[in-house]
Each structure stands twice: as C-alpha cells, then as structure tokens.
Amino acid sequence: MKKYNLFTGRLVKHILAIYGQNVFILFTLLICPFFLQGQPIFSGRQMIGFNDQWSFSKDNQSWESVTIPHTWNAKDVMDDTPGYYRETSWYKRILKGNPALIGKSLFLCFDGLNQEAEVYVNGKLAGTHAGGYTRFIVPVTALVNHKANFKNEVLVKVTNRFNEDIAPLTADFTFFGGIYRKVNLLVTEPVHFYNGDYGADGVYIQTPTVSAEQASVRINSSLENSGTTASAFQLKTTVYNQQGKAVSTHTLNVNLKPGEKRVVTQDLPVIKKPELWSTKNPVLHRAVSRIIDAKSSSVLDQVANSIGFRWYKFDAKKGFFLNGEPLKLMGSSRHQDYEGLGNAVPDELQIRDVTLLKAMGGNFLRVAHYPQDPVILEACDRLGILASVEIPIVNAITESEGFTENCKHMQIEMIRQNFNHPSVIIWAYMNEVLLRPKFETDKPRQEQYFNNVRALAQQLENLTRREDPSRYTMMALHGDFDRYHKVGLTKIPMIIGWNLYQGWYGGELKGFGQFLDKHHRELPDVPLLITEFGADADPRIRSFSPLRFDKSVEYAISFSQVYLNDILSRPFVSGAMVWNLADFSSETRAETMPHINNKGLLTLGRKEKDTYYLYQAYLMDQPFIKIASRNWKERTGIADSASLFCTQPVQVATNLDVVELFLNGKSLGLQSSKNRICEWQVPFTAGLNQLRAVDPQKPMLSDQTSIDFTLLPYLFSDARDFTTMHILLGANRYFMDGEQQVLWIPDQPYRKGSFGHIGGAAFKGGNSRISYGSDKNILNTDLDPIYQTQQVDLKAYRMDVPDGEYELSLYFAELVGGTPKEMLVYNLDNQIVKEIGGQRIFTLNLNGKKFLDNFNIAEEYGYATAVKKTIRIDVANGQGLLLDFIPVKGAPVLNAISVRKLN
Template identity: 50%
Template sequence: MPITFKKLLSFFILVLVFTSAKAQDKNLSQSRKAISINQNWYFSKDPNAKGSASLKYALVNIPHTWNAFDVLDDEPGYYRGVGYYKKKLSLQHTWKGKKIYLDFGAANQETEVYLNGRKIGNHIGGYTGFTVALDQLRFDGKDELIVKVDNSYNESIPPLTGDFTFFGGLYRNVSLVIVDQVHFVDQLYGTNGVYIHAENVTNDKATVEIEGKLVNNTNSKQLQINSILIDVEGNKVGETKWLSASSEGKNISFKLPNISVTAPKLWSPESPYLYQVITRLIDYKTAKVLDEVKTNIGFRYFSFDADKGFFLNGKSVKLIGASRHQDFAKMGNAVPSALQVKDVELLKEMGGNFLRVAHYPQDQAVLDACDRLGILTSVEIPIVNEITENEAFYNNSKAMQLEMIKQNYNHASVIIWAYMNEVLLKMRYGKEPERKKVYLKSIENLAQQLEDLTRKTDPTRYTMMSNHGDVTGYTNAGLVKIPMIVGWNLYQGWYGGKSEDFGPNLDKIHAAMPDKPLIITEYGADVDPRIHAENPIRFDKSLAYGMEYHQIYIKDILKRQFIAGAAAWNLSDFSSETRSETMPSINNKGLLTLDRQPKNTYFLYKAYFNKQPYVKIGDGSWKLRSATNTRQDLSVITNLDSVILIVNGVKQDKKPVIDHVANWKIEFKSGKNELEALGLKDGKMIKDKSLIDFVLQPQSLFNSTHSFNILLGSQRQFIDDKNQIWLPSQVFTKGSWGTVGGEPFKIKNSSRQQYGADKDIKGTLNDPIYQTQIVGLDAFEMVVPKGKYEVTLHFAELMGNGIQSVLPYNLDSLIAEGKEVPPQRIFDVYLNDRLIIKGLNIAAKYGIAKSVESKFECVVTDEKGIRLSFKSLAGKPVLNALQVKRIK
C-alpha cells in the first residue's frame, strides 16, 4: 500500500507528540517532584499531655491511625486525643534553592506541624488535604518534622457526632513536593493551583477554561503559561497561552484564553473518555520550563429536572449506586490508595454509575478512579446531625466547603457539592420551644451561607443537602428550599414502618415539593452475613430480610421517573464505635462486608444493573448450612429470564426469574453438596458453581464430633467464629427437643425488635449467641441415645442499663428497663436431676451484658435423654443458648 502524504504527516505528528511527551517528562522531573515519605515515622499517643519530648515512640508507616483496634473492643469509647508523629528528613543537596512543600492527604482533625522545633503550619478539619511550606531547612540529614494530630471532640469543628468513627491520625499519604521557586500553587486550599473546567459543552462543541494561581519567589519579570489539550492517543486538540505583564509580586492569579473544541468525545459511565491538559509555567526570557501540571478533563453536560430526573449529555440517566465510608477491616481509616480504588471498581462491577462520597471528602484516588471508570459523584463536608452556634463553627464549615471544592474541582465525575446530612437528627432544645426556634434559624442561616458560597465558587455544579425522614421538620425549618437538590435518607421497613411504605412515601414527598429534584441519598437494612432466617423479620439482621428489603426499594426507585437517583447505604460495612448490635461497633448496612466480601444484596444489584449476562447461586457467605431437615430453600440471582439448577448431579425444575431471583426447595445431603446454575443468553451458556457443606441436626451429633447448638428465644441461625452453626429454638415435642415453658425475651415498649436485644455482649465475638434468651423457662429436654455428653450453657443478663450508646441509631438501647436496677433473678439449674448450678444471680455475679459459659458432663443411661431443669429462687430463670456434644 503506498504511503500517502496524509499518513506520513500523521506519523510525524505522532513522533512529535511522543518526543514532546518525553521532553515533558524530563522537564517535569526537573521542575516538579512528588516524593512519598510514608515510611519510617515514629509515633506516640499523648493522653497525659506530656508533650512530644517526653514520650516513648514506636516505628510506624503512613497511612496510620491510632484507632484501628480500640474501636472494636468491648470498652465503651476510643482514644480521642493527641498523637505525635516525628521523622528525620533525608533531603538531596540538589534540592537546595528549590521550594519544598509538605503535602498531607488528610489528618484527623486538628494538626500542627513543626520543623526543627519551630511551628511552621497548622490545619483544622479531618477530611481535606493541606500543604505546609518547608523553609529554613538545614539539609544535614537532621532536619526533624514533628506533627501533632488531635482528634478530640471540638464543638467548633464538624462533625460533632455521627454514626461513624472519628479515627485519629495521619491516615492519608504524606509527600514532599519539590518545585522551582516559581511554581503553580494555591497553598490556601492545598492544591497545585491549576483549575480546569469544561464549559458550554454540547455534542458538537466545548470550551476549556483554565485559571489558577502561581508563586514567584525570584526576580523573573515575565512568565508564560502554556496549556495543551491532548486526547487519549496523545493528539494535540487545542492550545492556549498567557503572558504575565509583570511578575514582581509573589502571588499571582491567572486566567488563560479559552480553548475551543469541536466535536468533543463526551465523558459518560458507558464511555468515560478523558482528555488531558498539560499546563507549563515558562520563564519567558530563557524559555525554561519552571513547572508543569497534568490535569485530566472530561467533557459532559448534565441537568436535574424535578419531574423527569437526571440527564447526562442530553439523555435520561437514573443515578444508581451507593454511599461510601473510607475505613477497612483492621485498618480503620488508614487505608492504602489501592484498596480505595478497589471500592470504586467493585461499585462499577455492580453496575453502579453513582457514588455518594459520604459524609466527608475522601482520598483523591477515589475520585481519580471515578473519573477513569465513569462513576458520577456527589461530595460533601461533614456537618452531620447538629451544629454549634458560634462563629468558629461557621468559619470552619465554610473553610471545609472551599477546600473540598478547590481540591476536587478538576474531577469530571463530580456533579454535586453537598454540605449537610440529617442536620435535624439530634435536635437541640427540644424542651425549650423558643430557644429551639433560634437554633433552627441558625442552621438555616449556615445552610444559606454555604449554599451561596458554593454557587459563587463553582456555579457549574448542583448543590444538595441530605435529610432524614422528618419531611415536615425540614420544610418548616426552611431547609428544603435552599439547595438545588434535596436528598432524602429513607428507612421505611427498617427504623420504622414497612418496606412497602417506601414508594407511597416518595410520592407524598414529591407532591409536597414538586419543583425540587430528588435523590434518595440513603436507604438500607443491616445484614450480618453470619445470620440467616427462614422467615425473615425486621431487625433480625438476616441476609433474607436484606434481600427482600432491597428488592422492594429497587423496584420503587426504578418505576418513578422523578427520582433522579439513589445511593444505597452503604457500599460496605463501616465502623461505628457507639453501635451495639449483632456485630458491635459495626454498621452492617453495607452491600459488602468491612473487608469487602460481597453479600447477596451486592449480587442483587449486579443482577439489576450490570448489563452483562449474570448468574449467581445465592448462598453468599452461607456455604455452611445446618437444619433439622434436608429440604431447604435456595435462590439464584440473575438478570436472565429463567435458570436451571443442578444439585449433586440431579437437574431440578427450570424456574422463571421474578425480580431477578429464582427460588427452589431442594434436598441437601449430609456433607458436601455440589450446585450448578445454568442460564442461556443469546445462545451462550451462563453458569455459576457453588459447594455447600450441610450438617443435618441433631442427628449429626449422634455419630460425629459435631455439637448441637441452640439459640434460645431466637428465630434465626448464626455461624460463629469457629464455623459452628447455631439453630433457633423450638418448643419441646415428644421424641424431639426443645424448651418447656417460658417465652422469648423482648425489649419492652420497643417498636424495633420482635425478640432479643442489641446489647454489646462483653467477653465474646459471637454476640448473637447471647442477645436472645428464653425467660421463665421450666426446662429444656432433648431425646438422645445412651452415652456420654458434654452440655454447655450460655447466659447473659439482658435487663438493665448495660448499653454504651445513646445515639438515636440505637433507639431500643434507651428502653430496656431504662436506668433502673433490674429485678432480682436467682435460680438453680439441674441436669438430669443433678444440681449443677446453685443460686445463680447473673447480674450480681457477672454484671449486665457479660457472656457466661458453663460446661458439664452427663451420662445418659435410659431413654429419657437430657433434661435441664430450672428452679426459681427469685425472679424468672433465663437461658440464652446451649450446646450438646457427644463424648466418645
């Protein structure tokens, strides 16, 4: 094929672009370096205010938090105070004459920075980045940094309270940034000083606006800024230049002429196309490149409509996704960037196109991944639950809002700036009506200031507040009218009401404010993957209830056009130290676990929203099962129309798929069961396999080492940390097993749980074993063959004030007998007529909500089996759980 002039020209252009890129990399290496200094810091807490010089330090690496583990222990509270970090700097002598900054991704929440004993900077707020200039360095290897971080409660710094843990520490990356004395920077907001935005975008054209700030610490009189727009292939699309008239001042603002683009490739979730802008700062006289910054940019246009929802690039799009907290199992919030990016990838794989970055700005790696993968985002500052009515709180809130906008301005994925979440949840002055009016007016005033500030700083994006379900309260407080979008955190079927109330409630909200675009910013139900229920009910924390809940919500969201979007609460489980539930200190509403293992609810969203053909056997984490009969429910989650299930080589009936789930009743065999689900899409077979281990109870204990584990007063199953399965109790019938007399424990006057309690049980990782009980039982009987058995009894006192939390998220924790001393409960326990426990007073001997385990052996020599008898001496006897194990 002959080489045409056009092809030859294209070749030379590519060579020039490549050469330019190589030269650019060389210039960048000379003009701007970013060097991680995460390794080899020394850290110490300072609970007694001794000061940095008097402490004993331990070697740590950054990211680091001092709360990774104390938030998970049985002791209420976690360390909120001062921690010191120190490090010797090894600086290259070639950096002399350069400007060096210390760049913090974030530190929670008040930070002071010292260099060689001299304070050189500080920062307020735990979730935005900041930079500190390093001046008067010695370059002798003995330059020492000391960073003081304090996560103590401060009434002038949001968040004041919240359903999440306020981890302390240097929990994001720390870097040295080395630049020329003339460089781009906006140190006030902790950015590189270059702000780029795509404006006037249509399918046919777009405009690139470039502005920013630079610092000139030299005598250079004239500087030139040159910005080049290139596409993903490296082709030059446009260019603009700016020449300073005079550079005698140190701080200079600039705005370049716009770049016009014809037929831009638009950015979207389906095609997240990113251009790049290379912005160079040049000494006009010598043509030397003094600094260079690369910025990704996506061309997109969008709008919200109160009746028709969200539009991207002229097309109707339903925003579907999740909110996200940043912490990870056993790491707290000190999470490497790679794991944070993995979260965004998991959201994309689920079929999501929307991430609510809640309740605070997060690692830049998160939004970088959203840009790259096509995830639209909202970002918010941490004003949660309540405010403080003082000038410092107002100023800190506004500073956070500005830092959030400036630091995330260049991300194509960001479409919403938000600033308050459920701000009326912890209502102050409830018993002082006139004072309450003043407080509400103060909230309205702050909201309006933040709204005005946001629209002035960035008029290209929308604004939003997220409110809890008190629609009347937020309307009367004047908060609904302020933001451009109203977000609603709705939990019908969880904190109150029924799941079926969700859709009608949405219709009422829309009718009450027909001119306001609406996003469901939170909805969810706790799902503890260790808990399963055949007949799920609200607050049982079971996988089955979570599935039913999300099916209802998804259907109601999809069939209402006026709902612009919805973010499930939450992408993953997260730390909330004040919670005391089946998994204390963890909020279990995530679609993923705290260590990012998917639950069935995640698979459900993938079936609904991932376009690829998909089949998933719905066992989730439930690959170890037990029951008293072999015929069990099993589901397959899929986006196909019908599915075939094969169990241990036997094909089951083909089932239609309803709401993305197909269900069977199948026969398990004792031991390993091989399952395969098959579906057909466009002539291609889609399949999934699973291996489920089934233990038939109580037969298994008669001929193996399995124990028979029973949760008294429970309607759910539980898998403990030893992979033992605990079954719900039943009433005794002849020839079987179960309780005689008594009734399940239930919290008085609670509209939440139908049985059991959510107390944090001390001394165990298996709280559900102790969170239910039978009260006033006469006996527990079990027919077993002759032989020797080990019987383990589990007790915990659930009455009384053994609760650590007073947050509204644990409403029932304020109810169980209030703060009164529980009634005396003293009883004897007999095992086959032998007294084994005399005068047990659980509360007096062990305290409230403390796990108690007692083991006994017995020999069965007749046909009566095992009988536990309970004799009351005062009050009603209780039993929380028991285990029976055969001993050879």
C-alpha cells in the first residue's frame, strides 16, 4: 500500500504540474472509482467513458473487438450491390463489479444508437429505446453485481431495420446502423438531478428577460431521491461570468421523501449589465447547480450548463434581429457522416465542421435532418453559430398511433436534451413531408392522408410551444407552394423554411427569386428562411461551358451566385442555409459519384471546393482573396493553334472590387469582381505554372497556387514528345481520375492532323434534367464519368498520331436498358423518357483490320457496366489510327478513348 501511495502521489503531482487542477479533477472522475476497492475519495456525479473493450456481432455468436463509436455500414453503403445491412446486430462489454459503487445509482447513457435498442445487464432487460438520433439513459443499479471484479455483462441489441412506426421512413441519406455515438457510465448519489426525463440532465435554464441593462435567470430543476430514507438538502445555483466571477446565486432548501421526484423553480437575482452573447462575440456565462447535503455540506450532485444572454425575433418584413440589431442568418445544413467512417465520427472531426462553417463566415447551422451529437451545439454555443434542430420526419408519415407517439417522443427528447443551448433559436419537425404524397391514384384517400399529415403537424406544433414557448417553430417545405398552402401546412409553424432548387432539379434559375417574392406576397405575415438550396459539384469534374446537372464545379459556382444575390437583396428573407456543408452518404443515389450527394461545399472528407471559397467571399467581413480553382492543381488542354500554351479560365473568389493576377511573376492585369468572382483567361504553358492573386491596394493580401499543366498538341505533328491522351466522348467536361492521376478532356469533331469523332451525336439521358449522358451507377468502376457519356451512331474515330507503337484503350458501357430503377423523387420535373431497348451489335475495325466482331455490350457484360478493350498497334506510313464502326443492329457507340505511345 505504501508503494501504491507513493506512486499515486507522484502521479498527482505530475498531472497537476503539467495539466492543472481541472484535468486532475477529470482524471479522478474517470480513474479513481476503479482504482479503489474501499470508499471513493469524493462523492457526487461521475460520468465515465464506456467506449472501449466492446465486442460486436451480427449473429450473437461470432464476435470482433470494436471501439465505440461504431457502425456496421461504413463500407457496404459504398459498393455496387444495391442496399446495405439493415438488420439486427449485437454489442457486448464487461463491467467489473466494484464494492465502492454500493449505494450509488448507476446509469448507462447512450448519446446515439440507430435505431432500435434493447439493453440487457446480466441477461435481464434493463431498457429499450426507439429512434436513432437522440440520447437515452438506462438505469442499471438493480442489475449490477458489486462483488469485487464480478464480470457484469452488458449486452445491447441494435437494429436499423425499416419500421413504419419510426421516422425517418425514407430520405436522401443513409441510415447507418450501430452504436455510433459515445456511451458513458453515469454514477450518482441516490439524491440527484433526475436524468430519466427524456435523456436530459434535469436542469432547464430560462432567461425570461434580457436587455443590455439587465438579465433574469429562471431554473427548473428536476430532482429525485432514489434512496430508502428521506433527504434534506440545499439546491444552490450560481451563475459565473466569463471571467469566473459569481454574478448571481440562489439557494433553496428542499426535502425529498424516499422515491420522490419533484421539479423546483429558482428565480435568481437579476444580473446587471450582462455581457451579451452574439454571433460576433459569443460570451458564455456558466450556471452551476449543486445539491448540497444539509448535514455534511458535501456536494451530492452537480450539473453545469452554459448561458448566453441574448434576445431575438423574426420579422416577416424586415428579417431577423439579434439583440435588437438586424442580422441576415447565413450558413449551411449539416449531415453527420464522414468519409470512411459512416456516422461513427469522433468528436474532433465533428467540432471541426462547425469551425469550418465559422471560417466560411457563416452564422447559422441547420442541424438536419435529425438531432446530432451533443458536441455540435456545444461548438455552436462557443463559436457564435445560431442553430435550428429538427426531428427526422422526412418525405412522408405513417398514419398510425405508433408513428405519432414516436414522433412526439422524439420532439420532447430533442427539446429537453438541447434546451439549455443559447445557440438554438428554432425547433423544427417536418421536412418536405408532401414531397412524395401517397395515394396519387385515389384522391379521396389522399385527402384523408393530407388531413392526417396536417393533424400530426398541429400536434407537434402545440407540443413544441408548450415545451418551450421562448423559441420559434419551423417546418421545411419543398417548392410546391400551392400544395402546402392548400393542405394548410403553411398556416401552422411560426416560420416557413423553403427547400428550393430552381435551376437544378427543376425550373430555371430566375424562378428562385420569383418564388421568394410569391411567398412574401401571399404569406406576408409569415417569416421566411431558405432551409435548402444547392447544386451538385463533383470536384473531379470541370467545364468551361457548364450546364445544369453536368456536376461541374463551374455550374455550382454560377448557381450559387444567383441564389446568394437573390437572398441578400431581399430584407424579408431572414436567412438561408446552403445544402450542404459537406458531401454526405446517400446509398440510393447513382450519378457521377454513386452513393454520395455532392452538394456539399466540402467533400465527404472535408476538403474545400471552389464553392466554399465563393461563400467566404460573400459572407466574410474582412478582405478576402482566394484562387477558387486552386484545387484543380493538375490541368490539361489542347494548345491554342500552333502556340506553346493553352488558354483556360481561372477564377478568383474575393470580396474586393478589383484583383490583379500574376502568372509566373508576370501580371495578367486587373479584373473587376462580378458577383464575388474575378476571371482571367490564362495562357498555361507545359509544366509548373505559378499563380498569384493580389489586392492591388494592399499587396500583402494575396493568394497563390501552382498548376502543373500537361500541354496537348494542336496538331500531333507539333509535338515530338507526345505520349498520352485521354478523351471523353459525348461530353463537354474535363475529368480528373485521382486514382491513376489521369486527366480526361472533352472530345471534338475530327480535325485534320489532330483527333476526333466522325458522325454521330452525344448520348442524352432518359429524363429532361440531364444535359447529356446518363446518371446511372456504372458497375465495376469508381470512375463513372468516363462511362456515363458516349457518342452514338458514330461512323468513325480518327487520331492522326505520328508513326510508332501505341497502346489504344476503348471504353464502353451500355447506357440503355437494364432493370428499371425508380428515379430520385427530388428531381421535381423529371420527365421520364422511355428507354428504347433492343440489341446493339456492331463490328469495329482498326486500321482496316477487325478488332471487335459483332460486339454486343449488354449481352457480353450487362447493362451500365464498365468495359475496357485494349490493343497494341504499330502505326506506319503516316496512316495514324482509324476506327471504323460498322452497325449490325442498332447504333454503334463509344464512351471514351485513350492512347499511349510506347516508344
């Protein structure tokens, strides 16, 4: 024991010297209860991490070691097999008995588990939970054996199966399964703040009056005595300012009988001239509530919460006001998954999301479409980001008592668990609920369905206003104004959020501003937020003539400029949240990057896209310059005529009026900003090109990047060192293959001395929104854009390459036919064009010799499947490469072509 005390003393001194008192207290909370076999050295609340040493099984028989957070869907949502595992799995862990815990109350706290859970301790059911996005707490005191080192088994049964009584029913995101947020073991004294209140900690803070002169604080505390004897104690609450000074204290004497629960209210003395919380100066106070034993004066329980003193209002004509000042709410929505991790994301990466939003100049986060990890709103409080939170009623409802009760339960959980966050100003409860209306062929039955949707909305509205009269309520609706208005949903919440995609899923860009004006005209007394808007931007795709749904970064830039201008120029628009902060997983999607929604300003791995820089240029209040296309670090293009350079555009995002651009130290001149973008036509030469964008008034403000440019010859005869060329047929976009570091260029009609197709037309997809190509998931490849466009009914393809030995690769995919797939419901004006099937058979000759005979892509490889054919050929006597396409049945096709010189 002497050695133990010596070791402990040295360890304590070491921790105190390096990390200070706060970390030492945390250390004792986490470690000491398991070091000691006698009584613990302190009393009160202990929250102990319970995330390691878990085992996981899909069959409750074969097990693997895992660490929480964990999901079983991190990989299978990204493969080519439709669907992903949505069944039952099991987690188990040992909790060793400890006599020091005798007389304590024990709880298992799950921050998030998708989506139905049964928790067993030593084979006995301890608790259940339905819903995948809110915290729940399971009391386990009576089931734990406290005998020293007894191995208590904790077993958790989890399923993310479809359940028609649990929201969400359908959605454009992946329903990852697993214990994907943290787990804690909570230890308290028998007298404690009651944590059986919908997963909340039992302390609810209100600030009934706030002004620059004074602020009042009211705290409702839910108390419980789970012991066998009566208890007399003091409830003491103290508010500390940011400097740690107590600015208000209230003490209340309380008596609780054995087994009694009671809610008590404390009105604290008024705080004079409080430091106000705002988005630019998020000053946080701290409220510490303590239960103090009347006899021993020991602290039996303690809960701390942040307080932000602020007042706000939404005005249907003038927008949003914070602390009496107008503030345009600008920011993003957020999904919680991350590249390679699914939704099992560590705290550091989640907090970084909020930091990136703040760095963008954002001041608002729509926590969509479900409550997220507690660290998100903690970060919003700290960084000055206002927020809305919503429950996951998405697309549709089930007309059942079970569905209604689960939704109401989720709403209460969401509100009570997040009640004390000063960043939260809106509670929401439905998203695009009429997007996919049921019973389209039975109008009387559909009318009944609409009535039930409205009734559920009204119940949730009434419940929310009872739970928290101090905040606003909201529903997010898609752009079918007349339907929502007719059903009556526009009359229920305090705020309407519109998810609008004119110029993307449907309509034209100009329709966005027209829609805003219609709302203001027809609902003049209802405040308005834009809760979603955005266009996909696959960071691998670029275009100098961008079109709707080409997935190019350039189209997303022009789309965002129109929307931001319309939002910022209308005072009655309280704010807008771009969809989305980052790309996110959506297993049912196909398109250029299957299983991912590419509307994020950041990639799934949180790399900035050009659009992120554009939003910085619009939203930041300090001078800003960024070469927007800086991430396109490896470019290629055809030389201008016989020149030794290729002219291509470069965009710079800025909030300055004028910017100067330098190429390899030479000025390319000044350009005026138009909609926060300056653009130059840059003559790139082969090799490294240094770009530097500068504020001409303050040259220290600048941005620079390097572009490695591969110059392709205007005529093959111009380049003796020509080696490779990769060409997309039927496309006008560039594509960067990050795997092979291959750069693909758009095709062209044949030009003598160069290359190109002879005859044919670009393939156009089977619906009205696609400018060209297909949005099908191409099997057996991650490079879908190579195969999603093609030239149809071409007669020949010619490349006038110099004599030599070449490797020629031809890329095919049958884009017509196959198993019909339901189109994404979000494509609002998606006119389905019936695909005309039938056989496609053709013969292909290369330089007069048969290369492919009676080639039938679908029969040999299947539909929407990547096919690559490669051949080596000697070119002599100036004949170049000539592919002749000879139709047998249907029209010949070619999706892409690449050529590589071997000597």
